Amino acid sequence: MSDDGIIREPMLEIYLFEATQLTEQLEEISIECEKNKKIDTESINEIFRIMHTIKSSSAMMSFNNISVLAHSLEDLFYFIRENGSVNINFEKLFDLVLLGIDFIKDEVFKIENDNEADGSSESLVLKSSNLLQYMKQDNVNDSKSILLEVEDNINDHISSFIDCSDSIKQKYVAKIFYEDGCEMENVRAYTVVHNLKEITTEIYHVPSDIIESNDSVDVIRANGFLIGFATTATKQEIEKRFNEIIFLRELELQQVEEYPQELKDINVKKEISPEDPIIIMNPQEVEVIKEEPLNVNKSAKQQSIISVNISKLDMLLDLVGEIVISEAMVTKNPDLVGLQLDNFKKAARQLRKLTNELQDVVMSIRMMPVSMTFHKMNRIVRDMSKKLNKEVELEIIGEETEVDKNIIDHISDPLMHLVRNSLDHGIEEKQERKAAGKCETGKITLEAKNAGGDVFIIISDDGRGLDRKKIYEKAKLQGLVTRPEDELTDKEIFSYILLPGFSTNESVTEFSGRGVGMDVVKKNIDSIGGAISIESVMGKGSSISIKIPLTLAIIDGLEVAVGVSKYTIPIMSIRESFKPKINEVIEDSDGNEMIMIRGEAYPIYRLHQIFSINTKVINSADGIMVMVEDNVKSACLFVDSLIGEQQVVVKALPKYIKKAKGIAGCTILGDGNISLIIDVTGILDR
Amino acid sequence: MKRVLITDDATFMRLSLKSMLEKCGFEIVGEAENGKVAIEKYKKLRPDIVTLDITMPVMDGLEALKGIKEFDKNAKIIMISAMGQETIVRQAIILGAIGFVIKPFNQQTITKAFSKL
Numbered sequence: 001m002s003d004d005g006i007i008r009e010p011m012l013e014i015y016l017f018e019a020t021q022l023t024e025q026l027e028e029i030s031i032e033c034e035k036n037k038k039i040d041t042e043s044i045n046e047i048f049r050i051m052h053t054i055k056s057s058s059a060m061m062s063f064n065n066i067s068v069l070a071h072s073l074e075d076l077f078y079f080i081r082e083n084g085s086v087n088i089n090f091e092k093l094f095d096l097v098l099l100g101i102d103f104i105k106d107e108v109f110k111i112e113n114d115n116e117a118d119g120s121s122e123s124l125v126l127k128s129s130n131l132l133q134y135m136k137q138d139n140v141n142d143s144k145s146i147l148l149e150v151e152d153n154i155n156d157h158i159s160s161f162i163d164c165s166d167s168i169k170q171k172y173v174a175k176i177f178y179e180d181g182c183e184m185e186n187v188r189a190y191t192v193v194h195n196l197k198e199i200t201t202e203i204y205h206v207p208s209d210i211i212e213s214n215d216s217v218d219v220i221r222a223n224g225f226l227i228g229f230a231t232t233a234t235k236q237e238i239e240k241r242f243n244e245i246i247f248l249r250e251l252e253l254q255q256v257e258e259y260p261q262e263l264k265d266i267n268v269k270k271e272i273s274p275e276d277p278i279i280i281m282n283p284q285e286v287e288v289i290k291e292e293p294l295n296v297n298k299s300a301k302q303q304s305i306i307s308v309n310i311s312k313l314d315m316l317l318d319l320v321g322e323i324v325i326s327e328a329m330v331t332k333n334p335d336l337v338g339l340q341l342d343n344f345k346k347a348a349r350q351l352r353k354l355t356n357e358l359q360d361v362v363m364s365i366r367m368m369p370v371s372m373t374f375h376k377m378n379r380i381v382r383d384m385s386k387k388l389n390k391e392v393e394l395e396i397i398g399e400e401t402e403v404d405k406n407i408i409d410h411i412s413d414p415l416m417h418l419v420r421n422s423l424d425h426g427i428e429e430k431q432e433r434k435a436a437g438k439c440e441t442g443k444i445t446l447e448a449k450n451a452g453g454d455v456f457i458i459i460s461d462d463g464r465g466l467d468r469k470k471i472y473e474k475a476k477l478q479g480l481v482t483r484p485e486d487e488l489t490d491k492e493i494f495s496y497i498l499l500p501g502f503s504t505n506e507s508v509t510e511f512s513g514r515g516v517g518m519d520v521v522k523k524n525i526d527s528i529g530g531a532i533s534i535e536s537v538m539g540k541g542s543s544i545s546i547k548i549p550l551t552l553a554i555i556d557g558l559e560v561a562v563g564v565s566k567y568t569i570p571i572m573s574i575r576e577s578f579k580p581k582i583n584e585v586i587e588d589s590d591g592n593e594m595i596m597i598r599g600e601a602y603p604i605y606r607l608h609q610i611f612s613i614n615t616k617v618i619n620s621a622d623g624i625m626v627m628v629e630d631n632v633k634s635a636c637l638f639v640d641s642l643i644g645e646q647q648v649v650v651k652a653l654p655k656y657i658k659k660a661k662g663i664a665g666c667t668i669l670g671d672g673n674i675s676l677i678i679d680v681t682g683i684l685d686r
Numbered sequence: 687m688k689r690v691l692i693t694d695d696a697t698f699m700r701l702s703l704k705s706m707l708e709k710c711g712f713e714i715v716g717e718a719e720n721g722k723v724a725i726e727k728y729k730k731l732r733p734d735i736v737t738l739d740i741t742m743p744v745m746d747g748l749e750a751l752k753g754i755k756e757f758d759k760n761a762k763i764i765m766i767s768a769m770g771q772e773t774i775v776r777q778a779i780i781l782g783a784i785g786f787v788i789k790p791f792n793q794q795t796i797t798k799a800f801s802k803l
Contacts, residue, residue: 183788184769187775
């Protein structure tokens with residue numbers, strides 16, 4: 001579905017899906033081949049096939065600019081395939097291929113957004129054919145003439161057919177006209193001749209050259225295909241055969257005593273042998289570089305997968321969520337309190353078990369490995385390191401780690417930005433690295449791993465690292481600091497760069513430095529309930545960790561009561577909970593309440609105050625402290641009491657309620673009550 | 687209703703051809719994504735007509751044609767080819783394909799081509 005929910009016609013959906021998949025595959029192979037400076041047979045064939053498919057599909061959908069481009073690239077790789085020992089200028093070749101990929105991606109993007117695919121691929125096509133010409137000049141093309149040679153053999157194979165039967169041979173003349181636009185009429189004519197051989201002792205036809213000459217196509221279109229032949233078959237049998245011809249528009253068939261003049265004038269008399277030797281054409285065994293297939297990561301390859309419209313999956317997930325809620329409403333129904341219900345409870349347990357299983361399976365359907373997203377970064381590293389003249393290697397770890405599809409869509413852009421940052425500002429130029437005693441090739445590592453209920457994605461580089469002082473100064477200038485430098489941890493200072501408008505770069509480069517990047521990254525990550533934390537050592541490198549929940553839809557929560565209201569605190573944010581002692585609660589110089597735990601002071605946030613709730617539990621000693629943390633800070637939330645742990649289905653706040661800071665969403669409890677889900681970061685930011 | 691097996695590595699192409707053939711009154715009994723699968727499915731499904739794309743991974747159209755014809759010499763096979771594949775199409779004819787359709791095709795083309803089958 002396009003973003004505004006309009007369902008496009010299914011053929012277009014599939015075309016776009018396949019086009020995207022194929023270009024991604026193509027990009028991977030290209031980058032790999034370019035890096036290794038060699039193309040093995042398998043890769044050539046794959047590239048050729050992909051171009052071929054894109055060419056055909058695009059033509060079917062009338063996206064001719066894409067089709068023509070794919071065609072020209074297909075020709076290029078056809079040549080490479082047939083002439084293995086070419087001298088290939090890998091840079092030129094793959095620069096062109098990648099430009100082509102970009103063009104196709106752009107056009108596909110336009111189409112996906114219901115715009116016209118109006119880009120012109122002319123210049124790329126020209127480049128491509130020039131490159132092909134250049135390659136041809138460098139290499140003598142022998143294969144074609146050899147193919148022709150073998151073909152000729154079929155036709156020159158003359159042997160006499162001795163007619164054993166007593167039946168009378170009759171002469172016939174037939175003229176065939178083909179349907180407009182069926183193409184390759186010369187080959188169709190060849191089909192007719194080939195099929196007639198079975199029942200004829202001689203065949204003459206005009207045009208006579210239907211193999212070597214493509215001009216015959218025009219002649220056939222204009223004048224039809226004229227055949228004269230002799231056979232013992234009956235007219236009905238002959239007619240039947242002719243009428244089976246595909247794309248036949250018109251047939252004139254008559255028995256004759258003598259062939260017309262034009263047929264007699266053909267100087268090559270072709271006598272037919274009853275069976276053509278079936279020569280299977282093996283294109284001359286050209287010396288294509290026979291290396292072991294490169295270890296191209298097949299993450300984008302077609303596996304046994306069916307593609308399902310994502311909206312159907314969303315519906316399914318929604319429904320499962322509702323079932324989980326309904327199940328709780330049945331089994332925890334207030335009507336059942338106090339009743340003796342052994343059998344019911346047993347059945348309810350089974351229902352619970354099945355509901356959980358159902359939930360697990362549905363969630364797993366939406367889970368996808370991060371490999372696709374990670375591998376997209378290869379292209380960025382390649383392009384940027386070329387442009388910036390830096391040598392950078394991208395290492396990918398844990399790409400099989402799976403994450404909800406929804407989340408994958410949201411981390412792609414932030415990841416790209418972070419990788420760009422590393423390349424632009426993190427990794428130093430070769431001389432600088434050499435002078436610092438580092439190896440000239442910089443390294444960027446993308447790692448994904450599971451930890452508890454979250455997934456961690458870590459981008460690290462071995463570049464120049466972050467300058468703590470510089471960041472603090474800049475933040476101070478922008479009025480963002482509230483505490484003196486020595487009170488702040490490295491993590492806290494580094495997190496300043498996530499604030500809007502922040503950028504310590506003196507110059508704005510093409511890729512970054514406009515100060516609008518990092519805060520957008522943070523917003524993106526926040527929107528999926530994730531968190532960013534930054535670590536760095538000056539001179540050694542930096543590491544940015546993104547923690548994201550496994551799923552948006554269902555979380556483990558701790559139910560708490562504040563007054564008559566119920567709140568859910570996401571378990572992943574909770575460190576511990578306890579009943580405070582009076583003397584543990586202190587106040588700082590500004591009158592803010594703090595609590596001392598194991599020598600550290602944590603600010604206290606009273607939920608009844610924040611949400612203006614009437615409650616009798618005011619005294620610290622009467623309530624419960626829940627210590628929570630987001631990626632940067634820790635604090636204690638003061639609530640009346642704990643109710644219990646519960647898995648809840650997260651529902652977004654209805655649109656008619658304005659965004660409330662500190663509330664991430666809501667859910668319906670088993671007893672039918674509504675519980676608001678706490679957004680820990682929102683509370684701690686106050 | 688005549689039964690057809692469609693072979694092409696691109697889902698898009700299979701779907702296009704399927705919808706066009708169905709409009710002509712054919713029943714699509716199977717789809718194959720490469721030549722090897724085409725031969726297997728032919729043996730299982732015994733369709734009346736098979737369409738074979740030429741360029742496919744694992745096993746191409748020509749090889750599949752050979753394989754199917756070996757199994758059933760009366761198999762009715764139509765090659766789906768692209769412009770510029772004259773040589774291969776000719777070989778296919780020699781090997782027994784009854785005809786070919788050129789990509790890109792539209793509903794009209796398919797209707798005309800398959801009307802005789």
